[in-house]
Amino acid sequence: MLSLKHVAINSFNENIAYLHKDCDTYKIDDIRDVTKVEIHGGPVPVYAFLEIVDDETIVSPGELGLNNEAFLRLNLPEGANVSLSLAGLPPSAGILQRKIAGNILSSSEYSSVVKDIVAGRYSNMDIASFLVASGSFMTASEVLSLTEALIGDDVIRWDDENIVVDHHCLGGIPGNKTDIIITAIVAAYGLPMPKTASRSLTSCAGVADTFAVLANVEADEAKLKKLIKENRGAIVDYNTLPIANASKIVSSVERALGISQQQHIVSSILAIKLAAGVTHLVLDIPVGPSSRIKSTAEAMRIRKLVEYVGDMLSIEIDAVITDGSEPIGNGIGAVLEARDVMRILRNKEEAPQDLLEKSLFLAGRILEFDPKLRGGQGYHVAKEILSSGRALETMNRIIYAQGKAPQAQIGHLTRDIVSSRAGVVESIDNHQINKIGVLAGASQYPGAGLDLLKKVGDFVEPGETLYRIHSVSASDFAFANSYADGDSGYEISSKR
């Protein structure tokens, strides 16, 4: 028996057990390799990776240390008697291995895997294996099974509502923050829209990052319900809601791996929306050579897939294929994007027209979920709500209700990337722009990012600014500059 100690280390979803190298109870000499153990003594055994410590201030030979994750899971006080054993493979290990071997898994098999993930019986390494193995080949019914499994047990119920709407973009397009504008319009119209947004995964800013510049995006279920009751709209970081936890773990591993696989994205998005109690969803599928989805054929396959999964799980999905050939809006990065959003809501002349039009189009599709609205009227109603100032007024109420954020600053280190010749902007590479924005610090500092002054089709003179880099830290600034000097992401044709 060892005495339990809490070692105050946060390892981000990995359970770690710390044992002193001179531990008498267990023969540490035989541990030469990555080893998973089970810790006994609490209501259920907890799985953890074993790490060996040679510092008695961390753990003494008679103690078993657990990091934050494992300590919380074991749910015993410090000093409790605990024991450990080598962990067998998790119950679903055989299923994981069948998937690695290229088999099709059943619905109950996906459910077993997800159950093990949520119970902390999979390490991040196991989860990575599952993602890579399943990402390389999944049938439509497997995507359905995975989606069902990811929903989990806790679903938000909206008993007073017939329709609960949301919007999601399958992404990869820098600057594309239609969601915030759509929420303002839809809420002003009166349909309930509890927008579950996410933080950036691999992009400069997620919708939750951008809205966090304006308001507090944290919410539990009670707060979300209150927000929707009062204002019909809310934009919250879904990571702060206690729903679809497996989906969060999976996303966290995908982010660390730098991978994003279409079938997982579809499963994960739909699971979150279903767990949030959404009944009607507009899904934006942007297509372009540097978008995540490269061809209309691919977009069509995704549309069919989400329609199938949506129908089986009784969520109405309007999947819309849109133009993803260049960034949307001018700002890239949370503060600059929030500026664009507010310019649109305030009907400012300098508001980016592409972001404005796209938002109206998508908001219109959502409004048409309302049976009372005549087909084809959605766009016009959305436009009227925006131009009348009702969208702005609703947004201000939403911001106030969620909690206004302190004023955020745009990164003060700036440099203009200019055109070397006269011509027309022929194309803008989403990947390259995103990469430069990330290097400029956008995924770390809300104020960092890019401000695009020219878009496709614009004329430029030699020396005229294409975009401005904003950074907060000098090292980020240097990285972004040298990367942009290598390839600005803009192609300028010489013909005028």
Added chain:
Amino acid sequence: MLSLKHVAINSFNENIAYLHKDCDTYKIDDIRDVTKVEIHGGPVPVYAFLEIVDDETIVSPGELGLNNEAFLRLNLPEGANVSLSLAGLPPSAGILQRKIAGNILSSSEYSSVVKDIVAGRYSNMDIASFLVASGSFMTASEVLSLTEALIGDDVIRWDDENIVVDHHCLGGIPGNKTDIIITAIVAAYGLPMPKTASRSLTSCAGVADTFAVLANVEADEAKLKKLIKENRGAIVDYNTLPIANASKIVSSVERALGISQQQHIVSSILAIKLAAGVTHLVLDIPVGPSSRIKSTAEAMRIRKLVEYVGDMLSIEIDAVITDGSEPIGNGIGAVLEARDVMRILRNKEEAPQDLLEKSLFLAGRILEFDPKLRGGQGYHVAKEILSSGRALETMNRIIYAQGKAPQAQIGHLTRDIVSSRAGVVESIDNHQINKIGVLAGASQYPGAGLDLLKKVGDFVEPGETLYRIHSVSASDFAFANSYADGDSGYEISSKR
């Protein structure tokens, strides 16, 4: 700038950086997820996972803590000034993603991936992704490329020898420790055999575990050369040799994942043998319904693959397909297996005949690598060396030279698993026997394991013992017993 601190934690090949939650230099609040950082200040940047600490005895807000792995890699003294930045993806991340997407990789791409793995730029999670992605689909030339990459830069040269031999079994057969007997015979004959053995991955005991019962299996290159010079044979744990390090890392991750993929095994084995300077290899491919290789067709595919890779890398390979339908020998687990081996070398009557015959057959194949030996004579020469006592004498010299191990005890907790009826042993399931042995503690305690008293074809009476379970710890003993009660692994037919 932060002050470097060594945090004495061994995380088994994972680099960890510890930052205090109140660190002023870096905004920890923005870290919500698995995050890789680069640590600057040393000769090359070191990649690590960031963990957040809330205990000043581990790190203070002005310090950056590094675990053993990362501290060694950074190679700076405590107190040195270091800084950190968010890590970009490792240089070969794009290649990894191409493999995940199902592409064929080139030789230089495999080399880039392996270079990143050895340099510590891949986390275990990244390595797992690479293994799963490449395991699902690899062409023969990809296996060749991976093998070449895994060999690494440090190859042992045997300038005085024309032929350097070794033997390897593709495994999965409990008890099958031919290697030790073969080494004694071959060394007694006079061919140099530096047997690079491994510790158990998923089995009850690896060859290195079993030989460790008899002798010290640790050796550096100088010691190995001295051993071969003096006695022509040695059996060492290849993990203690500074060769094929990438292969060790990869095996460690595979072990933790509980996966073993044929192409990786082939690459890894051949890379280790080539790095050890072996010129001629006998490869045992056991086939059976509960062997790792299930059919002769599969064994043939593996034979063709290793012949192709061997030819391209100039190592002579004699791949032999053998019977893997049941365990080989009586003992399962290091001490019991070592007992069998010594019984054979001592020409004892109770020596297991199947292990004896298989060892003579394989040793004979190795002896026939000697151009001076007439074809078909190998087996007879091997038999003569064994029965004359020369193999035992050589083994005793090898054990003495490597360092005799202290006497090991067989697990004292025993139980006989008996037959419930009269009949003939129809089959023995390798997986089930291995599983019961592992549960009995064999992979943790050398003295634990199973002693098989009946083999396929033997007659049994009701109540007669099929095998005996040996455990060291009471909990292992209970697990193994209950598992064996569920399914003993033996099938007894009622016909006599």
